[in-house]
Amino acid sequence: MKTDIILCGVGGQGILSIATIIGEAAMNENLFIKQAEVHGMSQRGGDVQSNLRISSEPIHSDLIAKGGADVIISMEPMEALRYLPFLKKEGWVITSSTPFKNIVNYPDMEVIKSDLQQLPNLIMLDIEQMAKDNGIARSANVILLGAAQKALGIEYEKLQEAIRRVFGRKGETVVEANIKALALGKDAQK
């Protein structure tokens, strides 16, 4: 198996915690992993992305080629569009629908939505509202992970186990909130 993933959002939105869970699940399956992250200046409210590659064969490049990503997981709708040239024509975009407006020239949300809806494989979720409604406000990003499960090609149970290992130290409440978030995302898959 081989899955190339772009995780993106705005600095501070916590895309790396999704990467940690996927990485943990992949490690446990003895897969090869490469995960290029953005550290430094961009983390201050700028656009951030991480190239995450998992494969049963050795991986050479830390970066994904254009047209190579199987899935884009985005914490922010406009940020999902930023990386479109890297997406396979039949790739998936899994994104939060909530804009993060820290720039004055943020485009009209209707335009962004319509651009997204033209894509063949899109899941757009109001993860913040979903998380709030279910009392798991701090686990909103894991809803996206659940919604990406099929596109990632990782078994649901493996992601559950990875969450237990990653959040185990933080106690059962945190683990359960994230398991619930994962389930909410899974149910939202098409």
Place this chain on the structure above:
Amino acid sequence: MKRQLLLGDEAIALGAIHAGLSGVYAYPGTPSTEITEFIQNNPLARERGLHSRWSTNEKTAMEEALGMSFMGKRALVCMKHVGMNVCADPFVNSGMTGVNGGVVVLAADDPSMHSSQDEQDSRFYGKFAMIPTFEPSSQQEAYDMMAKAFDYSEQQKLPVLMRVTTRMAHSRAVVNVSEEPRKENELNYEAEAKNWVLLPANARRRNDYVTAQQAQLEDEAEKSPYNIYKDGTDHSLGIVASGIAYNYVMENFPEGCPYPVLKVSQYPLPKRLVRQMLTECERVLIVEEGQPFIEDMVRGVAEMPNVLGRLDGTLPRTGELNPDVVRKALGMPLGECFDPCKDVAPRPPALCQGCGHRDVYAALNEVLREYENPRVFGDIGCYTLGFLPPFRAIHSCVDMGASITMAKGAADAGQWPAVAVIGDSTFTHSGMTGLLDAINENADITVIISDNLTTGMTGGQDSAGTNKFEAICRGLGLSDEHLKVVVPLPKNMPEITQIIREELSYHGTSVIIPRRECMQTLQRHLKQNKAK
């Protein structure tokens, strides 16, 4: 062997600990910061009591490491590429003294300048200082090479420069790590004064010795297991690929590369292997991350139409490589992909909401509006973002500490008002000496040391001067009358603007210290306290 998912920086750090390191010396700088942070938090490093506190700058770091080496122990020095400029004096001269305990100098280059002011390639420093240079191509190699680099340093009695780039430093991969770490070296007294006292008579002898040693270093590079010549079936092209550039080449040949490939990860350049490729292949493509270091050597001054690379436009002349630009250079068709979305707006980084630097710039801008031609000399840190809207507050940012000295030079030229804005960590890194120049001449400048009690831009590392800034300024000879401390908050705006006005109108050197904790570290501290 144990499998661990590690950042390149973490693989380097763990490799060093497992190689019997006794101390890491570093100043934070993207993309090198995580190496020292990893060592600070590593259980074995703590158990062994390895030195891992931040140094004041890269020069002090390099010299401290040399001192540790002098006593026979292994030391690692880490910095971003521009840090090499700061430690160039001890670095180049460490090539003359040589080492006792192994020394590895890790320079993390930042092609495409993700978080830097230039794209300089540290391999030039290795060549210039006649110091052998390693350039790992994967996280695993980075881990493995650390042990080799320390052994090699002690075997050759020279420091080793290890050069990585952003994508290696900040990319994770599965690394097989040893479960039997080497012990630290014992203290010894083998360092000889005749090598370490670089008086001209000694230095001339050492210079002859190290210069003569270069042939042997090149010979070692020819035999190095990290420099691999893999023959191919198609000799119409040969590829020389160094460091992580090798990965971008191989990414484009999932079934294996038909052309001969020379992977270079140890310098001096193994010239014989390069000549072999030039003889056996019709054309040679040179793929390297950073500046055309190998390519320039291969071309020399000869016309070489059969050599392809960054200098003839086959690859972009500047900027970071990726699988696509390498694919294009290989003459292979690019895959089908979506066009860039025209509705996406740029999202540049910005100062955090609630950040004290914001209040400093708001106050400074308000006051400077009253002057005809004010000039504000900026420095390196989060507050460089004060150049961007909405503040547009600074006119320069060159290198660590240049705000104060450039303001002084401008004042010397007749500029008034001349203001310097510098952060607390940058001030102790390279601003103090410049302030002494200003105070000694009572230069007509106003220096703002915007103190957020941390090294903010790199993620909140300890800042060397915390709680000492007033004492430092007084010690440098500044009078109390023109040393002011304020708390940068919107509610204090009248007081801050008043103080700035007063100090601008004083025709001599004054220092204003706005002091309030960084929002990032504040949130971290609040979380930690809550957890307690």
